Amino acid sequence: MGEYKTPGIYIEEIEIGGRPIEGVSTSVAAFIGVTEKGDEYENRPTLITSWSEFVSKFGRYLQTEETLSDEEENRKNEILNMSASVYGFFQNGGKRCYIVKVPDITQSSIVGTDGGPGKRTGLYSLEEVDEVSIIVTPGITDNSIQTQIIAHCEKMKDRIAVLDIPEESGKTDAVDFVKNLSSDKGYAAVYYPWIKVPVEREEKLGGDTEEKIVLEERFIPPSGYVAGVYARTDAERGVHKAPANETLLGVTELKFKITNNDQENLNENNVNCIRSFPGRGVRVWGARTIASNELWRYVNVRRLFMFIEESIEEGIQWVVFEPNDKALWDRVKQSISSFLITLWKNGALMGSTPEEAFFVKCDETTMTPDDIDNGRLVCEVGIAPVRPAEFVIIKIAQLTASAKQ
Structure with a gap:
């Protein structure tokens, strides 16, 4: 925090919430x-x-x-x-x-x-x-x-x-x-x-x-x-x-x-x-x-998992050496969740809602006191990837007069 000696209004820019994660290239x-x-x-x-x-x-x-x-x-x-x-x-x-x-x-x-x-x-x-x-x-x-x-x-x-x-x-x-x-x-x-x-x-x-x-x-x-x-x-x-x-x-x-x-x-x-x-x-x-x-x-x-893993790894480098407290955990969760919501909207993940498509956990349930004492921040991410329709099966029945009754 700066020093304030002259009466007046001071505007300061601060960071709140997570930082955006940019997807890495997958085609090189x-x-x-x-x-x-x-x-x-x-x-x-x-x-x-x-x-x-x-x-x-x-x-x-x-x-x-x-x-x-x-x-x-x-x-x-x-x-x-x-x-x-x-x-x-x-x-x-x-x-x-x-x-x-x-x-x-x-x-x-x-x-x-x-x-x-x-x-x-x-x-x-x-x-x-x-x-x-x-x-x-x-x-x-x-x-x-x-x-x-x-x-x-x-x-x-x-x-x-x-x-x-x-x-x-x-x-x-x-x-x-x-x-x-x-x-x-x-x-x-x-x-x-x-x-x-x-x-x-x-x-x-x-x-x-x-x-x-x-x-x-x-x-x-x-x-x-x-x-x-x-x-x-x-x-x-x-x-x-x-x-x-x-x-x-x-x-x-x-x-x-x-x-x-x-x-x-x-x-x-x-x-x-x-x-x-x-x-x-x-x-x-x-x-x-x-x-x-x-x-x-x-x-x-x-390849989707490779893309997500590397994008998250590169996108949260700013977290290293930050104070390992609840405020940081919430920011990490927000960063990863925002990235995964974008993927879900683009059709990369299964589910009719974000909750069905993925989860992100970063709290006391993913870290023990020993983890925190030893400088470890542990975040668990689960995703439901879209799999291809490899076998398309169309079932056709003959409609007869008796079947209509």
Whole structure:
């Protein structure tokens, strides 16, 4: 309080009630893989906001007349998977992504090393980028690498892995592949099959005086395109909407055609299918994580909780070191409740009233005297997330004259 020495009226601004919580971004992807150029960016997460910026820094898929060894051909395909996936991310609605260029796709390069702040490589380097919410490693289907990616997402708790299945895997192989992956709380989702898309290829042939850009249709892993659908759905509907029954823009063909009968087994085993429908195009036709716990079965539920948890964490940083008394508890409760009411009004939570959609408790029932003595403020939040209508059942009966009586 200031000093008052001159008689008069003094106006002071004070804070009462909670502070507003702003929702965090949920649509920033991170791509890990090899690129045509950009050695100066190696193992440095680099923000990209457009396809042209990616080309400028990391190059396209390059075609030359040189005869390539098997190793060189494999690397060319790895570059193709990476560049085409980033292109598909932006084409399908993505706006921002980080590129982590690595020297090769071995486990040691993709996962990287944890050398401490500023010295982390590969996947570890993304621990320093809080903005990332989607992890993509296009075409990387090695089980040990994917397991490490899932572990990274579970550790960070603010991102989900979008994973691929090997290109030539049949439907039974796809189910067996996913059975070898696990995440109890659903920090990963798998998509199948591979997709054929037009790929921008930089052509440098002997008779040409300058480089040409041509389109070549190739099969690529779907993860980058699906990540773009995540971003588009978040922007148009919100993170609570399942990123399914959404068109995959730019896809001309699927590696395998999937029927309703095929999808029964695939869906039951948490393989998200990509399907082609006459007159409706190619669509993402699955919204499941690989979670064994049914509470985290759906991608949108997992991502909604990630969004709420991180938004609250960042939105109540002002609470730290404030006097831990009832006035503070009430302000925290008000801040979180106001944020959740907005989500409920936007359709992210179940219930016809806020009381049915969530609860927030921050009082003597959530904290013991020992908690308070040791500087702990404990707030309990419960929410009822909206789950997707995965199976729509319409029951139709024949109305007869006798039934009318």
